[in-house]
Amino acid sequence: MALFTPLKVGSVTVPNRIGMSALTRSRSSATVPNDIMKEYYDQRAAGGAGLIVTEGILVTRQGTEWPDAPGIWNNEQVEGWKKIVDSVHASGSKIYAQLWHLGRVSHPQAPEQIAAGVPVYAPSAISARGGKFRHIEGSPGHVTPTVVPDPTTLIALYKEADINAKKAGFDGVEVHGASGYFIHEFIDSTSNTRTEQWGGSIENRARFALDTLKAVIEVFGPDVAIKVSPAGGYNDMGMPLQETIDTFGYLLREAGKLNLAYVCLTRYSPWSDVEFDGKKRATPHDVLETYAPFLCSTQIWANVRYTPEEVETTVSSGNAAGVFFGKAWIAHPDVGKRIQKGKPLNNALDFATFYGRPVWTMRGVYRLQGGRGLD
Template sequence: MAQSALFTPLQVGSTTIQNRIVMAALTRNRSSASIPNDLMREYYLQRAKGGAGLIVTEGILVSRQGSEWQNASGIWNQPQIDGWKKIVDAVHGAGSKIYAQRSDFSQLAHVGRAAHPQAPEQIKAGVPVYAPSAIPARGGKFRFIEGQPGYVTPIEIPDPAYFINLFKQAAMNAKEAGFDGVELHAANGYLLNQFLDSSSNKRTDKWGGSPANRCRFVLELLKAMQEVWSENVAIKISPAVGYNDMGMPLEETIETFGYLLTEADKLGLAYVVLARYTELLDPEYDGKRNATPHDVLSTYAPFLKANNTPIFINVGVTPSEAECLLSTGKVAAVQWGMLWLTHPDLARRLREGKPLDNLLDGLHIYGAEGVDDRIGYTDYEEARY
């Protein structure tokens, strides 16, 4: 049976999406030397045809220096813009919308201290690994670097305004590519999250110290994005996630993210994504987990009530739970990641009551040396009709 609340239209910024079934950003590492290609176009088009109301692209890197992975896509030069435009046009042709996380919203990202000086793209960039403070993250695995060397001590960013300008240029490039908006990636231990977290941000200037100062970088980025995109700017946060060595005590976590959302709510954003806790994103360091598990929806929704910023929920949501959250007005939409990865026709399956029975090809999520890039990417079976 169709999930009725899932299939109602929603105003997102200046655009209307056909349903509340959103595809979350999923890193897949299938670009050609950071340039989006025809295989990526097929991947996104499959999911647009499968009924996604809104597609958020994989994290699109705002600079070569901000890359952690080989074959991750960027948006800092014209060939990349042109490659994304082909994807955006295909998604629009199939009736879906796309944000860039930079696609139909694009998701914009920079990994900060999660990069490595021996990573191929970092070598090409010819600059050090930068972060808010000179504090290395624990752990770190790089599939393409021999010996799994782990993270290094980064160089403290001299002037964060430089990175704000990088993101603003990326937002302008995303607009040229035809996206409907941008989602700022402030989650999972990457650069923006590193500014927010007191364990990775020990600055003593206006960009560190108090919650207000640690939130300054992200809030200034949102304002810079809005200079380009107006109301078509969103943000994703993960207050309960310990990935990439993040984590603060609960009281400090709520104080920090509560301040961030109170101020973000005043800006008139398209939406805010709240990523829930999962052990998959809370690895152990020295035998202990870093994150502070708590209910992000009930904790942070009150901070977004003054101007009713739409809330999207992400991580581990079942279809029946999504229906309940939507029908009671607790969220405006649901972002799914892995279900869209394994079911390119996810929305059609939900509408028609088809089973979600494709198994994840965990060996080829990010591709593999010498293996056809379509495997685990565009070869998932669609339901028989």
């Protein structure tokens, strides 16, 4: 099977083409990686994940929808991640850190945002519709953010997180440019209405993503990737189809010039497409087919709701170098071995066991409000 052939990703070689995508789990100890997290990653590395991408790692304190999300801005966090990285390596897998800033979908009343002592920053003062902060009293949704005055100060945070990821021994970093978070907010014209060098034209809206990639490449060289979700939907994102293609086509063509390890393309998923005023928010289109031509010399990894059979066809045909699974890794710590042996995957969504605290047991609400994409 093509899935189980080694592949060079950046400067390292992964043992197979089955990846584990970033999956928020709310299990850290006040932003510090702990032994529970180490056991979780140990199990998946031993279970046949060729390349693991961590849950989103906060580059600075933010008021997330998920309490107990880990960070990487201090030495204690670096040491916690180092234990995890070393253990994953001992099992023969490789591991990338996903660098994450939430932007406008943070909340000022969340404990970590209060501790940070700064506003909720975004490219423009445009709130995202929806939101569900179950660890904050009442029923708060997303708020109108504060315009970040100088985006380069945020790029500096990504670079500092990148330096810390290097200290922790990660094989590389994946910049989170998807799912309606900070970088995606700069790219999309519905969340970025700036009129200077960071907004307006496609080139200006892509600038923050590209400059962030260049900054982290200074630390990790060829071991830098980016994840994008052009179809939008989640966290109130999405542009008209032609504008979407033009925008992400330009972004990916320019990103392809940076010698990235890979680009993760997440395809449209009805499961994460939120609805406002009786209308779906996303822009459905074939993401892999549409954007692959812009990445002729860049490795592509595909993501979102792939079946094992579909994965083998996708890889053997050359349409993608590898495929990331998401929720399947929550249901089973041995996804890679199951696929290799032809055993079925149980993709049942049991939210009572997804996260680290009882606040997440409310069934149904997650999908309606839009939670972290699990694929």
